[in-house]
Amino acid sequence: MWNVRRSDDAARLRPGLSESIRADEPSYPQENDRKLALKVSIHRKLLDKINLAALDQFTREQIEAEIKDIVLELLESQRELLNARERQELVTEVLDELLGLGPLEPLLKDQTITDILVNGPDTVFVERGGLLEKVSTRFQDDKHLLRIIQKIVSAVGRRIDESSPYVDARLADGSRVNAIIPPLAIDGSTLSIRKFAKQRISMERLVELGSVPVPMAEVMKAIVRARRNVLISGGTGSGKTTLLNAMSSFIDHRERIVTIEDSAELQLQQEHIVRLETRPPNLEGKGEVSQRDLVKNALRMRPDRIIIGEVRAGEAFDMLQAMNTGHDGSMTTVHANTPRDALARVEQMIGMSGIDITPRSARTQIASAINVVIQVARLMDGRRRVVSLSEVTGMEGDTITMQEIFRFKATGRADDGTVLGHFEATGIRPKLLNDARAYGIELSAELFRPELQMN
Structure with missing residues (x-):
């Protein structure tokens, strides 16, 4: 039986990240904020329970089956009552956070969207049919957004930090990415994604x-x-x-x-x-x-x-x-x-x-x-x-x-x-x-x- 659960003697996460995982989660008065906080909380606790090195060996379906059990355990320990649909949505979102680009994944999968424009953690616009529209997608905070940006740029061997606060990169599917972070971006990290067309346009x-x-x-x-x-x-x-x-x-x-x-x-x-x-x-x-x-x-x-x-x-x-x-x-x-x-x-x-x-x-x-x-x-x-x-x-x-x-x-x-x-x-x-x-x-x-x- 395969599994991705981490053993007690497995290597710890890199310094600094483990502290943020164990930090107390903020409370949100609104329902959407509560769900976002719950997802981020589950994701962080999940990282302590799984062996990240094992993920590359299995398909998303295999990982989902195992992760689903762990998520249910964590929900039970936190005494969170969710119906079947909400549990499945949470599992999907946690998988997106773990394997993909978190809140951006649904937008990347939407074939009607050509551009994704993130203006800080709370403001996301997309372009459909040549016209811009605001969507409800948001990140927990700027640290959450910055973590997604770091994930993108590190995958192609590039870096972004205070000494090099902007970068051009691309996603695995070829989509073009530009990111710029504070102190140059005054209102929070900014991310622009020009999606790569799945079908070649003749x-x-x-x-x-x-x-x-x-x-x-x-x-x-x-x-x-x-x-x-x-x-x-x-x-x-x-x-x-x-x-x-x-x-x-x-x-x-x-x-x-x-x-x-x-x-x-x-x-x-x-x-x-x-x-x-x-x-x-x-x-x-x-x-x-x-x-x-x-x-x-x-x-x-x-x-x-x-x-x-x-x-x-x-x-x-x-x-x-x-x-x-x-x-x-x-x-x-x-x-x-x-x-x-x-x-x-x-x-x-x-x-x-x-x-x-x-x-x-x-x-x-x-x-x-x-x-x-x-x-x-x-x-x-x-x-x-x-x-x-x-x-x-x-x-x-x-x-x-x-x-x-x-x-x-x-x-x-x-x-x-x-x-x-x-x-x-x-x-x-x-x-x-x-x-x-x-x-x-x-x-x-x-x-x-x-x-x-x-x-």
């Missing part, structure tokens, strides 16, 4: 959702197949990574792709992929590996394409160098509100590289390297759209020239708040037609007719 799905019209999707497919270099621009939560994932599905499976990210979240569908992730400095401030370091190293790995999750600093210069020296078809994203702003942001990042280069030379590099800029946005109703597809055509004097091929034109709002509008072609015949033809891809001129409105 271009077909984006068309179904109305984020991309069919003609634009056809052009995007040709852009990738014709190995054009792509910059996807947009604000936070606008769908940049989602679009990058969808477009990457058009890359030939025979190509070698190297991805570079601060926190791995890309879901490429090819077989030949090398995924690289940055590393923060250690406690002594050494050992940091930046995106720029990884871009330089990627050039020695014989990549056919390089994909950077997001350019933020000097790595933009190295990315442009790669695009200009035989790694056509590379892609990246940038935070910006318009295609023109996106190019200006890249120019600023070149300045962060420490390379002594004139503004005109920097713009020449950009105009030569980047072929297409795609702008995505989250509209006022929460829906995400590709609002512009533009082509970089070259230089006129000191200015990078662009021409917009497709755009989304908003026309108003419905009574329920839905943004009304349509996609339209500008009527400009892109250089892409000739580039695609060189790769054996024929694009119909009908796709670019200005009178063609796409709902």
Whole structure:
């Protein structure tokens, strides 16, 4: 018979934690607070009764069967009267606390939620359908929240404390996490989780959702197949990574792709992929590996394409160098509100590289390297759209020239708040037609007719 109960001579918990386990539990006047306190109390006492090292050897179902008996014993010793449903809920919540991320587990399992935003122990918001709403989830106190944060960051070999009070990390399922704690977070520890989509979103799905019209999707497919270099621009939560994932599905499976990210979240569908992730400095401030370091190293790995999750600093210069020296078809994203702003942001990042280069030379590099800029946005109703597809055509004097091929034109709002509008072609015949033809891809001129409105 297996069991996870700890023996008397088992190793004690790490110093400091055992004292908090034995500390008197606070009393709460409200029912919800009483249940939360009971759950935390049971969890703490449970840690003294089980062998944590044994948990990895068994399934959640096996652990649940054993834990259920222990929880019932503890409830009886505390003279807590709960019905069958309440007991099962308590067992589930204690298991979430023991094996998962405590109060966050139900939110992580809810497929309708895309973002979880914890603003201190008592305030939690989620995003559903592009709109924020407050939920009843809460933590017992800031120490409880901090313990969950420590659990997240330690699992990926990172740390968070007063000397390093903010961190980027990821969960086991790939969800992206940012945490910041006091003294920088004034009202308590703050946690932001961008959930990792369980299902890869294809271009077909984006068309179904109305984020991309069919003609634009056809052009995007040709852009990738014709190995054009792509910059996807947009604000936070606008769908940049989602679009990058969808477009990457058009890359030939025979190509070698190297991805570079601060926190791995890309879901490429090819077989030949090398995924690289940055590393923060250690406690002594050494050992940091930046995106720029990884871009330089990627050039020695014989990549056919390089994909950077997001350019933020000097790595933009190295990315442009790669695009200009035989790694056509590379892609990246940038935070910006318009295609023109996106190019200006890249120019600023070149300045962060420490390379002594004139503004005109920097713009020449950009105009030569980047072929297409795609702008995505989250509209006022929460829906995400590709609002512009533009082509970089070259230089006129000191200015990078662009021409917009497709755009989304908003026309108003419905009574329920839905943004009304349509996609339209500008009527400009892109250089892409000739580039695609060189790769054996024929694009119909009908796709670019200005009178063609796409709902």
